[in-house]
Amino acid sequence: MYAEGVPFSAFGMATSIWTRHHILSLADFTPLEYDTVLQTASSFREVLSRRTKKVPTLQGQVVANLFFESSTRTRSSFELAAKRLSADTLNFTPGTSSLSKGETILDTAKTYLAMGTDMMVIRHREAGVPQAIANEMDRLGVRVGVLNAGDGQHEHPSQALLDLFTICTLLDPAYPRLDLLKDKKIAIVGDILHSRVARSNIWSLTASGAEVHLAGPPTLLPQLFANFVKEKKDKGFKIKNKSDESDSAFILSPLSFQRKLFLHWSLAPALKDADFVMTLRLQKERMTSHLLPSLREYHQQFGITRDRLKLCKPEVKVLHPGPVNRGVEISSDLMDDPQFSLISQQVTSGVAVRMALLYLMGSGKN
Amino acid sequence: MYAEGVPFSAFGMATSIWTRHHILSLADFTPLEYDTVLQTASSFREVLSRRTKKVPTLQGQVVANLFFESSTRTRSSFELAAKRLSADTLNFTPGTSSLSKGETILDTAKTYLAMGTDMMVIRHREAGVPQAIANEMDRLGVRVGVLNAGDGQHEHPSQALLDLFTICTLLDPAYPRLDLLKDKKIAIVGDILHSRVARSNIWSLTASGAEVHLAGPPTLLPQLFANFVKEKKDKGFKIKNKSDESDSAFILSPLSFQRKLFLHWSLAPALKDADFVMTLRLQKERMTSHLLPSLREYHQQFGITRDRLKLCKPEVKVLHPGPVNRGVEISSDLMDDPQFSLISQQVTSGVAVRMALLYLMGSGKN
């Protein structure tokens, strides 16, 4: 009934070292944790290539998807990941919720806890909600894992991990691992200030030793960069400024690897010799608040096209967290070009990575 | 794959005496039926404490949740109960329904019947809808069970049964049964007239031999009490009035136990020496119709606080059907205090009791 020969033994090492109950942010992820996620996801990716794409790992357990902010794509991906681990799923959506009846978010989470939920996947438009729920679970002394599926402009760790998995799997399908990115150049392009995807990606990619180059509308970027550098300094990181055509920072982290982060005022220096270009979804509501130019202007300045990719390495690949506004962040033909686009692989990676995360979070329970 | 050693034999007696296809109202529930539900739920509660919280009881059967009035909490609880019995579930919600296309409610139910539904869980804002659907199923000669998950201001039997189970399990975890409540004093506080939860609770709690004391805004209560007493008289019950500071009625029912029901014009006499305080959800829409005071006034007059609980027995416990308006029906600190609050236990009980109800309704089929 299940996929045959699932290499559960391969997971043994992974789970024996995994200690994290909640996955809320990548800020303090260690290289070992990244590698554990990558290797566990790799095993599940192999399962998904079979006809029967299901394992009994979480049979009898309940995964509650509490999406206070609605989402089809991410919720479906988590739901499918849970079902393929044989978990039962419960979906909470705000439209039919008790929230309109005055219940607090923590009370909603505690209701699902009391029903017998084993893991909660939380999305909310306010930063910090998954953390608050995780804190409450810990305070109550229950072994319920909380996974941040996107909170405001803060973080979206599973998206960054699937991006990482997509890239590393391309570089070495048999053994995806963090150090494959060492000294690669990765451009992140778009409205970085408002992007929870970007914030999570900055953590994972700089942790790998890659050079991360940010480029986006200049009205927004400096604030981000200043915040980021300040935040690092506050946490005892050492900052070394390098003077060139862009702002940049080499950050020596206590985890003993350099985080290399550059900020560019225009697209070209970010793309130059890049190995990967990560585009961000443009939130249209930003434009109504006059923080961004028109869609047309945006595409002219920051849209990724075949022409612009000529600045990059020849084998450059383009990513996007989806859903894509065709012709805005990426030209339509480029999006569909398998030579450059990893967008479809990202979606596929998403299910494997989310299976890995649910599996690892659940593995500590006994 | 399933919980080991499920004591199915323990259910044998329960199912052999269970004859009810539909669970629509507690008005005519017998003590034996209450005890059967309590003991069956107790067995399932034990299953839910295991790692694999699933039994194959309803494998291949279909439970349709027809929630014409939307609800997250109750629907999720029924959905989880059905899934843990291994049933397949179908969810009907009015937003995406044929009702907007002119189909009648009975036709909707018959459509789900024709698809192969084995049990229907119905919520509707009009009283009597589940009964009407049950009548139609009987008229058609089909063995499909109908469960009332809340109809207008009429009844909400599964909520009252989970309240009962929560209380009885507290009093004797090993053997929850109706007669544990004999001579206990239970206060029900709030907008009783409009509450389907209160109506069902009055049936179950008075059936147990407990003294049930109602307290709520005086503009609403007399009508309820008059109706209730009249309804009893019409059905051949004998009423004995007892004169004290409150209205009250001792009702001798044909089922040979006294139903002791008291009505109070203020909170204090209801709380005095109470063993349990059941608070009701305040429907905010009542306030717009000027039947209730402001939230602040309501809390001052009928909100349950630590201070007010000093009137009760020292080991008093507080219940609420949820979702709670914190600081309105109950003070926020009291709600979170495990010494007094049974709210979280009620939610957990809900899944076990609903598993029991679906199990018992389905047990007659063969």
Next chain:
Amino acid sequence: MYAEGVPFSAFGMATSIWTRHHILSLADFTPLEYDTVLQTASSFREVLSRRTKKVPTLQGQVVANLFFESSTRTRSSFELAAKRLSADTLNFTPGTSSLSKGETILDTAKTYLAMGTDMMVIRHREAGVPQAIANEMDRLGVRVGVLNAGDGQHEHPSQALLDLFTICTLLDPAYPRLDLLKDKKIAIVGDILHSRVARSNIWSLTASGAEVHLAGPPTLLPQLFANFVKEKKDKGFKIKNKSDESDSAFILSPLSFQRKLFLHWSLAPALKDADFVMTLRLQKERMTSHLLPSLREYHQQFGITRDRLKLCKPEVKVLHPGPVNRGVEISSDLMDDPQFSLISQQVTSGVAVRMALLYLMGSGKN
């Protein structure tokens, strides 16, 4: 755990001859294909009569219901069919979708493909969307089946196939097959021009050798008939007109059977000696555009009543795809009369036929 003794061997022949990956239209269905669907559905209908109505056929596969146009009835039917084949299901509904975020329909479909969907069931208010998605799947070289669950005013093949199965099963429960309809007279009544159900039914019923008689509001019918005849001529069919009180066409198809289609300006000649009367759902929105008379007028002219059925054969049966506007397309008492109404059987057939379609679409994969 599953229904015992499922005659999978009985499906052997069926699947060995089935070559269609997508089910988009009945325009080119062959008699052999109709018979394969009927016989496969018949086997599943037998499974559904058992207590455990589930088979492991599609275990580990994913069926995505992409209902861009919302529907409770059809979506539930497909969802239940998929679950009874043990598939996992994903539901996409436009309310919570990325479409509001600017994603194209093809991109949505490709996202579900990349997640690992094996079959897609598509409903959309524009004709041609399922075909476009199927074309894209083929272009990408993936073996994902696409099923049209209703596209605009174009087709609704699974509804026509369940209608066919309902009729054929009535005529020979043990061996439903297309040629049972040879020379039967079938009336299709209502707003045929706008009905995707009628368009699919015209294909299947004329393919069977039945005489198909259309009757509906005269403002709408001629256009349909003219279009239909022209379309046939364009595809090389030969048209023979027969002059009587109605317009009519005998169409000699390349598939070497005559398609007999008649058009009537009033109800009576269509009903005269009919074996089956298929009524169509009246789309109320048509009336606001002044294409149809009032509901009352419509019922007077085209509503089916017991009285009007006296024109038909004594054993006539009435069908309706649902949901029914009681007292509009059909009188309320007739709808509930098991002597005449097949409406409930249609719903039951729907699950069996949809199981058959998903099974056949999936059978080619390995």
